[in-house]
Amino acid sequence: MQQVITAGQVLIGPARQRIRDGGVLVEDDTIVAVGDRREIEQQAGPAARHRHFPTTSTLLPGLINAHVHLCFDATPHFLENLIQADDLDLLPGMAGRAQQALGSGVTTVRDLGDRSGLAIRLRDAIARGDLPGPRILASAPPLTIRDGHCHFLGGAVSGEAEIQERVRQNAALGADVIKVMASGGQITPDSPPMWASQFTGAELAIIVEEAANHGLPVAAHAHGTESIAAATAAGVSTIEHCSWKGPDGPDRRDDVAKQMADKGIHACTALSRNWRALMERLGPAGTEEMYGRLVWLDELGVPLIIGTDAGLPGSVFDDLPGTMELFDHLGFPLDQVLDMVTTASADALGIGDRVGRIRPGYDADLIVVEGDPLARLDDLRNLRLVLARGREFQPPG
Ligand SMILES: [Zn+2]
Known part of the structure; x- marks a missing residue:
């Protein structure tokens, strides 16, 4: 037709x-x-x-949201709701959230962490035409350490052999990208702090190498400066959050950011639309630490793309413009902001030859x-x- x-x-x-x-x-x-x-x-x-x-x-x-979690329901109870549901119970909610995204103009989402490869099953059902939805690129369970960030998704590993096996398993599930939790995060009780590395540089290099054996890029969740530096050296494709945290506070490193720029490693800061309220809470200094890094990264030539971490509490699936407005607020030209959710994102995700x-x-x-x-x-x-x-x-x- x-x-x-x-x-x-x-x-x-x-x-x-x-x-x-x-x-x-x-x-x-x-x-x-x-x-x-x-x-x-x-x-x-x-x-x-x-x-x-x-x-x-x-x-x-169509717009691209480069960082979502379809298996999280964006409520304060997202974690218990996930843990209490079995896989089949999760799928209808995931389909509904994917359609919320599509209904808001997002025709591609990159899902950076699910359980059991459920987002891959949804991706394939949408691609077959069984139900409407956006194009989904999915990582399956992210690699993490035992009791580490998001271990409840099922991707905990320890040592070289388990790392390689998990990458192979995710590739066999049909993953489009390998996700690794290179540092700690916020949502997992009793796991390492955000600034702390979960994997060594050598381990990250093994992940990148094994992923490349399956033709897959790597997305590294990295809040800590040490983990950002290690992920950059290992040659991941995108760095998620990219928060530049050290054990004693903010720790921006120009040399590492310049390496990211030289290697074409994109930063996907995965921020929700709730930035106005957060800025009020943080005050000027906290705001500069939290959001000023976006301007700094851009000035050093690091390519930026936009994700929202949709699925976490309050981070909805149908308001990508709410996060784009943050970049407008920070002074980015609107044509660049639009680029970050279309052309630049498609290129960063490896689909720039047919999308964006x-x-x-x-x-x-x-x-x-x-x-x-x-x-x-x-x-x-x-x-x-x-x-x-x-x-x-x-x-x-
Ligand atoms: Zn995330």
Whole structure:
């Protein structure tokens, strides 16, 4: 089936490139042409379905949330709810949350930690067309240490042999990416503090090497500066959180950040939309530590992408613009912020050859909004159309 979609402007990605009065021709699940509205209409066959949106509308690539946990339900009880449910009980909730994301214009999510590879099963069901949903890239249970950060997801390992075996198991489950908890975190009682490393540099290198044997990139959760440095040296693809914490407080290291920039390692800071309230609580110094690092990383050339850690308490699945507004608040140009959730994210996740741009041959993941998100991010909430691999999604109810 052919579809023609036209709008006042088409952001083809990178976000600075736009076509006024443009259109896209879609054939089944693929973009076949993009350009001037009249030319696109002329290329369409007689049976094509035409959708014309007003001159005040914007057509752009579907958004990417680069860090979510579909198996967490975003309530204060997310952990007990997970632990008490068996695998089959979790799947319907995960599907619902994936659809919440899609209904908000997010056509791709990267799930960085589930139990038993459930997000992979959901990914495959969506890809088969059994149910609507976004494209899912999934890591399966993250590697961690015994009693370490998120051990309850089932990925605890100790020593080289177990590390390699867990990577092989996740690859066999069908993982798109290997996730490792390189440092401690916040949500696991009696686990190492956030700044403390959970794996040695040598162990991280083994993870990267074994993942590469299966053609997989590595995403490293790293709050501590030592773990960021070790993950960078090991050559991971993305560093999650990237909080620069030392045992005695903030510990930003220019040399490590520059190595990240040189290696093209993306930082995905995985922050929720609740930054305004947090800034009030933290005060100016705490705010600078927590959020000033984003500006510092950008100044040193570290490529940034946006995830929200959706699934943790209060971190919802349907408000990616809420986190994008943080970057606006920090002074990032809006075209760069849009890039972080489309083109740059797709490149960072290894899918930049078919996702994150509006270009012939790319997957038809498109959204139309009323307004101009290059002028106001809030306009991303005025959704008029969500197309996921060519299929229109209308949120239930
Ligand atoms: Zn996370």
